[in-house]
Amino acid sequence: MELPCRKADDILLKPGALRHLRERLRVSGKGAEIATVIACAFDHRTRMLPFIGPDLRMAPAGPRAIGSSLIESGFEKTRIVLQQWNRNFRPSAMKLDGRVPDIFMVSSMSLHTACAREMVRDAMRIDEAHRPLIIAGGSICVYEPWELWSTDPEAPVGPDVAVTGEEFVLLELLDRLLEMRRGDEPLRGVLLRARREGLLDNIPGLVYPLGDGPVPEALVDTGIQRLLGDLDEQAHPVHGYGILETPGRDAGLASRPLERTLVKKKSPLGAMVMTLGCKFRCPYCPIPAYNQRQYRQKSGDRIADEISRLYTTYGLRIHFGADDNFFNDAERTMDICRTLRDTMIDGKPLRRRARIATEVTVHDTLKLADRLEEIRKAGVRALWLGVEDMSGGLVKKGQTADSTTQAFQLLRNNGIMPNPMLMHHDGQKLYTTADHSGLLNQVNLLRNAGAVTLQVLMIxxxxxxxxxxxxxxxxxxxxxxxxxxxxxxxxxxxxxxxxxxxxxxxxxxxxxxxxxxxxxxxxxxxxxxxxxxxxxxxxxxxxxxxxxxxxxxxxxxxxxxxxxxxxxxxxxxxxAPETRLPMQNPRGDIASHDQSAHHRLIQKQTATAPAKRSA
Ligand code: B12
Ligand code: SF4
Incomplete structure (x- = not known):
């Protein structure tokens, strides 16, 4: 079941809304004394091909985006801790600026749920008087926020609030709490008050628990977020890299963040947002629905500026686009590429200072066949192509054995390294003699066509x-x-x-x-x-x-x-596993993020539909 979409005329934030909100927070000066820590959950048991290596050498964009937003909103006492680098980090031992931070945040993918929950549990061990406000976010909250709450009263776990959206939702929440705050009142206290009085209900993109017991009576879901349409409004990533915790074995935090000169050594690869969204609708992929069918992008100028500042500040040269399908819209892609091609950094063309890698589809690569030279001149050096299964046995999005081979050869001829992403499934044999549908047959074709690395995942x-x-x-x-x-x-x-x-x-x-x-x-x-x-x-x-x-x-x-x-x-x-806690929207109806409830409703409707017809 896909996430629901907001009404067509209310999907996007008003232009300038994110920028104005940051500005308002910064000018108010209310964030200046607030210490915040953002921890990125990472389960080291997931370290395998095809991500082993880059998984520890690429500071993730999500927590960095949150950190950058906080810095640009005037929350200067902010630190980002990556469990990738700090395995022993324990929130109960953290001190920032000599004290327990006011806000502790966890960012996680579903894959790292166990570690995220453990960090929340540990933060809850901090005595009541000093306990920070605990906020969770990241893709686990987007798709299954309830997973972070326990239903066991003997072992209670759960953030004070989860953000099911992007940075705007967090800043709107903080803005509301700071407006309500009386003097030096702890922010957690303000949040509990706001929850009780229903003052969070008109901020779409939150999930919070009801009740004061160890286990929530229910989770309240304030709905699907409004999306940022113009990604140029995002805070500049240069700030996020500057507040990374130094890798180490300590449970607590170092007195200062990672030295600027060491950022490149620890995170030589940078995840960079250029576009978000994809026009395809592969039935096994949640991305188009998350983006509410929007295709969002940064301008070429903004991307060029990010690459320049990251190069001059930290020496970063390799950027991995967080794109779902960078070639999604040929004209927009070429707009970005032309600007990057013409950008100079420190007296040299951008392509001599930076290398860009990202994800695309075979279909769109072929559409851009005669523009690949220009794309290379923009600094693009490696592409990951969602080939899935060339025989079309799994999904058809314009990829056949011939078209895929052609796309790979074209990329190689233009000096761009092609990397296939394959999906193995029940309908696919290991090897076939009659056609190319076997897994090894496809790997063989791809390596002959010039694939540099390989990704094979089971659906x-x-x-x-x-x-x-x-x-x-x-x-x-x-x-x-x-x-x-x-x-x-x-x-x-x-x-x-x-x-x-x-x-x-x-x-x-x-x-x-x-x-x-x-x-x-x-x-x-x-x-x-x-x-x-x-x-x-x-x-x-x-x-x-x-x-x-x-x-x-x-x-x-x-x-x-x-x-x-x-x-x-x-x-x-x-x-399918369902939320173990009842979920509702602020009016007591079905919660937007309770996909199982939506699924049950649809099943019920389809079951009753023929009966009605026959009656
Ligand atoms: C780049 C990427 C990777 C890179 C990550 C490299 C790195 N270290 O950064 C690589 C290639 C290694 C990777 C691997 C995998 N990935 Co991946 N990846 C992405 C991708 C394309 C972009 C992520 C990104 O950087 N986004 C840009 C940032 C700015 O956005 P964001 O992370 O969503 O964060 C925003 C919000 O979530 C929120 N937020 C984030 N954290 C927090 C914290 C707080 C407190 C708050 C309030 C808000 C908040 O605000 C942020 C700013 O807007 C996404 C899809 C997408 N377009 O988002 C998938 C995605 C994150 N990956 C996904 C998956 C499943 C995987 C894999 C398991 C592979 C697979 N089977 O598909 C592996 C896991 C590897 C591992 N061991 O961790 C899923 C996660 C789904 C889920 N339910 O958790 C995603 C969402 C794609 C999808 N929808 O299917 N991935
Ligand atoms: S092409 Fe990729 S990003 Fe687009 S819907 Fe299919 S799997 Fe998802």
């Missing part, structure tokens, strides 16, 4: 996508195997957790074989030999060594799961 249900509930109801989703429960950290596509195959362990092995077929000593040696004649193959050779190293982690983590699938008893879900 896994994604909350907020059209197919989510159906996939569970069809009995496809595994609840446990051989006594091991499927936990949130396993929803990364590396574990086979949704398959009707009689022998699902084979699917797990298939994923490993596909990687082994792509990353292996023979290919690495071949690339090294060819490297003497063609220095452009350096990346290919490097990717082989990285891939073999990463594959060891996949084998270590997923082979035991394959054994459980082979030898153990497999239990399956018969319906």
């Amino acid at each position: 896994t249900p994604s909350r907020g996508s059209k197919l989510y509930e159906e996939t569970f109801e069809s009995g496809m989703v595994i609840r446990s195997a051989g006594g091991r429960d499927v936990t949130a950290n396993m929803f990364d596509g590396n574990y086979v957790i949704a398959s009707k195959d009689q022998r699902p362990w084979r699917k797990q092995i298939n994923l490993l074989l596909a990687y082994l077929f792509f990353y292996n000593v023979v290919r690495a040696a071949r690339h090294l030999i060819k490297l003497r004649r063609n220095k452009h193959l350096a990346w290919d050779a490097g990717a082989q060594f990285w891939g073999m190293w990463g594959l060891a982690a996949n084998i270590r983590r997923t082979l035991p799961w394959a054994v459980r699938l082979l030898l153990g008893r497999i239990r399956r879900h018969c319906k």
Whole structure:
């Protein structure tokens, strides 16, 4: 079930709204004395191909965007802690500016739920008099905010409020709380008052608990956020990098953030927002609905400015676009690329100072076939293409074996490294002799077409996508195997957790074989030999060594799961997990983020529809 959309004329914020809100907060000076800490949850058990390496070397954009927004709103005492770098961080031990911060925030993907909950639990150990206001955000809150609250009164966990949207929602919340604050009243106290009096109900994008007991009586959902239409209004990312906590083993915080000169060493890759949204509607993907079918973007000038300032301030050179489909709209893409092509940084063209990588589709790459040279001149050097399954057996979005091969060759010929993202599924065999539909056949085609790295994930249900509930109801989703429960950290596509195959362990092995077929000593040696004649193959050779190293982690983590699938008893879900706490909107009706309730409603309507007709 996809997230619902706001009314067509009320999807976007008014132009300038985010900028004005930041300005108002900054001028009021109310944030100056407030200390805030934003922690990014990261479960180290998820460290595997295809993300191992970059997962620790790329400070995520979400918590940085929140940090930048706070700085530009005058909350200068702000720190960002990444569990990627600070595994032992414990909120109960944190002090900023010599005291417990006023606000503690957690940013998390669903995959890292266990770590996010543990941080919230730990922050709740701080004595009542000093306990900070706890705010949760990030994609877990967008798609399944209830996951952060416990239903066990003996072990209560839960933030004071969750933000199901972007930075505007947070700033609107803080603005409201600061307006209501009496003198030095703790912000948590202000929030509890605002919750009781229903004063948060007209801020769309929040979920908060009802009741004063250890377990909420219900969760109140204030609705779907309004989206920022013009991404140029976002706070500048240069601030977020300046408040990162220094990597280390301490439970608490260092007296100062990471030295500016060390930012590039610790986060040589930068995630950068250029566009958001995608015109396709793949049934397993929640992205178009999250974006309420909007395609949002930054201007070329703004992107150029971000790249320039990040280069001159921190020396950052490699930027990974947080795009869902950068080539989504050819004209807008070319607008951005032309500006980047013509930008000079420190007397040299931008492309000599920066490298850009991002995600696109095969279909849109072919549409831009004769513009790829220009795109390279904008600094674009690597693209990840959502190939999924070239035979179209899974989804059709303009990719066939021929078109994909053509797109890969075109990119290579234009000096852009193509990287395929494949999805393995029940309908796909490991190898086929009659056609190209087999997994290894496709990997073989792609490597011959010039793929540099490979991503193969098993199709896994994604909350907020059209197919989510159906996939569970069809009995496809595994609840446990051989006594091991499927936990949130396993929803990364590396574990086979949704398959009707009689022998699902084979699917797990298939994923490993596909990687082994792509990353292996023979290919690495071949690339090294060819490297003497063609220095452009350096990346290919490097990717082989990285891939073999990463594959060891996949084998270590997923082979035991394959054994459980082979030898153990497999239990399956018969319906999608639902919120364990009742959810409602402020008027007591169905909550926007309670997708299960929406799904049940639709099922009921479709069940009664034929009956009505026959009557
Ligand atoms: C870049 C990216 C990656 C990079 C991350 C690199 C990095 N270190 O940053 C890589 C390629 C490694 C990656 C990997 C994966 N990713 Co990814 N990725 C993205 C992508 C495309 C952009 C994320 C981003 O930077 N956005 C820009 C920032 C500014 O936005 P944001 O993170 O959404 O944050 C905003 C709000 O959420 C909110 N917010 C965020 N934190 C907080 C905190 C507080 C307190 C508050 C108030 C608000 C708030 O405000 C922010 C500013 O607007 C998103 C899709 C998308 N377009 O968002 C998917 C996405 C985050 N990935 C997703 C997934 C599932 C994965 C993988 C599991 C792979 C897979 N199977 O698809 C792996 C996990 C790897 C791991 N071990 O963690 C999902 C997460 C879904 C979920 N329910 O959690 C997303 C949302 C895509 C999707 N809808 O399916 N990913
Ligand atoms: S093309 Fe990619 S981002 Fe767009 S809907 Fe399909 S999977 Fe999602």
